[in-house]
Amino acid sequence: xxxxxxxxxxxxxxxxxxxxxxxxxxxxxxxxxxxxxxxxxxxxxxxxxxxxxxxxxxxxxxxxxxxxxxxxxxxxxxxxxxxxxxxxxxxxxxxxxxxxxxxxxxxxxxxxxxxxxxxxxxxxxxxxxxxxxxxxxxxxxxxxxxxxxxxxxxxxxxxxxxxxxxxxxxxxxxxxxxxxxxxxxxxxxxxxxxxxxxxxxxxxxxxxxxxxxxxxxxxxxxxxxxxxxxxxxxxxxxxxxxxxxxx
Amino acid sequence: xxxxxxxxxxxxxxxxxxxxxxxxxxxxxxxxxxxxxxxxxxxxxxxxxxxxxxxxxxxxxxxxxxxxxxxxxxxxxxxxxxxxxxxxxxxxxxxxxxxxxxxxxxxxxxxxxxxxxxxxxxxxxxxxxxxxxxxxxxxxxxxxxxxxxxxxxxxxxxxxxxxxxxxxxxxxxxxxxxxxxxxxxxxxxxxxxxxxxxxxxxxxxxxxxxxxxxxxxxxxxxxxxxxxxxxxxxxxxxxxxxxxxxxxxxxxxxxxxxxxxxxxxxxxxxxxxxxxxxxxxxxxxxxxxxxxxxxxxxxxxxxxxxxxxxxxxxxxxxxxxxxxxx
Ligand SMILES: Nc1ncnc2c1ncn2[C@@H]1O[C@H](COP(=O)(O)OP(=O)(O)OP(=O)(O)O)[C@@H](O)[C@H]1O
Ligand SMILES: [Mg+2]
Numbered sequence: 001x002x003x004x005x006x007x008x009x010x011x012x013x014x015x016x017x018x019x020x021x022x023x024x025x026x027x028x029x030x031x032x033x034x035x036x037x038x039x040x041x042x043x044x045x046x047x048x049x050x051x052x053x054x055x056x057x058x059x060x061x062x063x064x065x066x067x068x069x070x071x072x073x074x075x076x077x078x079x080x081x082x083x084x085x086x087x088x089x090x091x092x093x094x095x096x097x098x099x100x101x102x103x104x105x106x107x108x109x110x111x112x113x114x115x116x117x118x119x120x121x122x123x124x125x126x127x128x129x130x131x132x133x134x135x136x137x138x139x140x141x142x143x144x145x146x147x148x149x150x151x152x153x154x155x156x157x158x159x160x161x162x163x164x165x166x167x168x169x170x171x172x173x174x175x176x177x178x179x180x181x182x183x184x185x186x187x188x189x190x191x192x193x194x195x196x197x198x199x200x201x202x203x204x205x206x207x208x209x210x211x212x213x214x215x216x217x218x219x220x221x222x223x224x225x226x227x228x229x230x231x232x233x234x235x236x237x238x239x240x241x242x243x244x245x246x247x
Numbered sequence: 248x249x250x251x252x253x254x255x256x257x258x259x260x261x262x263x264x265x266x267x268x269x270x271x272x273x274x275x276x277x278x279x280x281x282x283x284x285x286x287x288x289x290x291x292x293x294x295x296x297x298x299x300x301x302x303x304x305x306x307x308x309x310x311x312x313x314x315x316x317x318x319x320x321x322x323x324x325x326x327x328x329x330x331x332x333x334x335x336x337x338x339x340x341x342x343x344x345x346x347x348x349x350x351x352x353x354x355x356x357x358x359x360x361x362x363x364x365x366x367x368x369x370x371x372x373x374x375x376x377x378x379x380x381x382x383x384x385x386x387x388x389x390x391x392x393x394x395x396x397x398x399x400x401x402x403x404x405x406x407x408x409x410x411x412x413x414x415x416x417x418x419x420x421x422x423x424x425x426x427x428x429x430x431x432x433x434x435x436x437x438x439x440x441x442x443x444x445x446x447x448x449x450x451x452x453x454x455x456x457x458x459x460x461x462x463x464x465x466x467x468x469x470x471x472x473x474x475x476x477x478x479x480x481x482x483x484x485x486x487x488x489x490x491x492x493x494x495x496x497x498x499x500x501x502x503x504x505x506x507x508x509x510x511x512x513x514x515x516x517x518x519x520x521x522x523x524x525x526x527x528x529x530x531x532x533x534x535x536x537x538x539x540x541x542x543x544x545x546x547x548x549x550x551x552x553x554x555x556x557x558x559x560x561x562x563x564x565x566x567x568x569x570x571x572x573x
Binding site: 048075080082089095107115161 | 248426428429430431433434436437440441443444445446447448449450451452454455458
């Protein structure tokens with residue numbers, strides 16, 4: 001269970017997270033919708049500890065993690081992918097996944113064995129590579145592959161920690177519709193007990209994978225409910241129409 | 248990630264065989280140069296470990312070397328320890344100091360990291376310079392060489408000492424290479440590329456940096472022990488930031504993040520220094536010109552250049568080039 005209670009965050013005069021309370025049950029797949037600048041990424045940054053909220057609290061499986069540091073939260077099974085690719089450039093795809101798995105398995109400070117050769121890490125790399133469709137490309141250097149592949153790796157790195165909770169920030173941003181569809185198939189194939197929170201811009205794709213939907217607008221939760229209700233919501237239409245017109 | 252490519256293995260084997268062969272035929276002057284190269288090689292391997300692989304450009308490695316040299320001399324001469332326990336103590340002290348420096352500087356990156364390490368180095372320098380314990384400006388003399396007569400080796404002989412120094416370079420290389428292949432070494436390279444992501448994956452970043460810095464510091468301390476044993480005289484100048492700067496020059500000249508490259512750099516540097524200073528007192532200027540040429544060529548040092556040429560010859564097909572991440 002992942003929960004926030006009355007979370008608030010301001011950058012100077014801009015109030016970016018306004019009293020956000022969310023609750024995700026184990027295995028729930030939630031999509032966060034909202035126009036540009038609604039505070040979606042800022043919310044993620046607070047969940048993983050890269051930003052500290054001004055007030056409110058964050059709970060993981062009942063424990064208050066608001067004061068925990070980023071690495072400590074990660075070790076509790078919280079993982080994220082970034083809106084902007086955050087890879088290990090200069091390494092191969094396999095090394096990216098292997099390093100991530102090694103660190104998540106607590107082998108990132110070991111002095112004796114090569115974790116990349118350990119059975120556990122290799123197994124994880126193989127599984128994750130299959131999940132994100134990168135199995136044939138493990139030996140490719142990251143800076144020699146296309147943006148779309150890098151986008152898949154971005155999520156692969158987050159998965160290679162074998163998380164209990166995964167937060168994905170616009171995993172399909174910037175990739176074509178075909179790749180995007182493939183990506184959503186892949187999401188659906190994720191283990192059912194993994195709790196998933198995804199930020200997504202595209203409503204149709206969001207409805208395709210979500211159990212529940214949360215809509216953020218100007219930092220506030222303006223909708224929290226089932227996809228069916230979201231689809232019919234006038235409020236949502238207004239927000240998104242507004243966003244389209246702005247764009 | 249660190250790998251032993253065929254080129255690197257060939258280079259290392261050639262260097263090892265060449266150095267040993269030279270040690271058997273060289274005269275006194277050649278043996279002195281060999282020992283000088285070995286000391287510098289140990290220091291630059293240590294520096295490459297953190298600077299080349301971890302992106303932690305340190306300007307305190309001279310100080311770490313100096314601390315090792317002083318600790319060894321004081322432990323062996325004043326405290327009466329025999330040479331090997333004194334070396335262990337000196338290496339441990341350099342490692343401990345490096346751990347603290349690494350931990351404190353872990354939060355700073357880029358130029359701030361360089362400046363913070365510089366400040367630590369200067370603190371160590373002025374401490375040694377001012378303290379009455381260490382002979383101030385006059386330095387200390389009389390550091391002993393290890394006594395290996397039990398196994399029939401007399402290290403007061405310069406040939407034996409040169410071979411011993413080469414053995415320590417090999418030991419240093421093995422420590423650095425096995426560190427790089429360990430979990431810590433993998434993380435170190437990852438930190439260089441993307442610290443934020445590693446933290447988000449659960450790595451305690453400061454501890455990884457501090458541990459890597461400690462291992463590097465231990466090796467720099469070992470170089471210090473060897474330096475003290477070589478000249479049997481040490482002065483605060485060993486801790487000077489110019490020693491660190493010179494080490495950085497050698498690493499860049501040889502090839503950052505290649506481990507074998509800095510050894511090549513150390514050989515080039517010491518040989519050039521002796522050859523050019525025999526012709527002109529302005530050898531620093533000549534070395535400077537060479538460094539500028541190397542940097543301007545955009546190659547990763549001499550060894551990096553060779554590696555790039557070999558890689559280009561064995562060019563692999565690549566997929567469509569990555570566009571800039573949106
Ligand atoms: N570190 C920061 N300092 C100052 N302002 C910030 C910072 N991070 C975000 N903001 C501001 O907070 C607001 C919300 O940003 P955020 O990135 O959370 O939006 P978002 O919902 O993820 O938008 P998008 O869909 O474009 O990714 C924006 O106005 C942004 O400029
Ligand atoms: Mg965003």
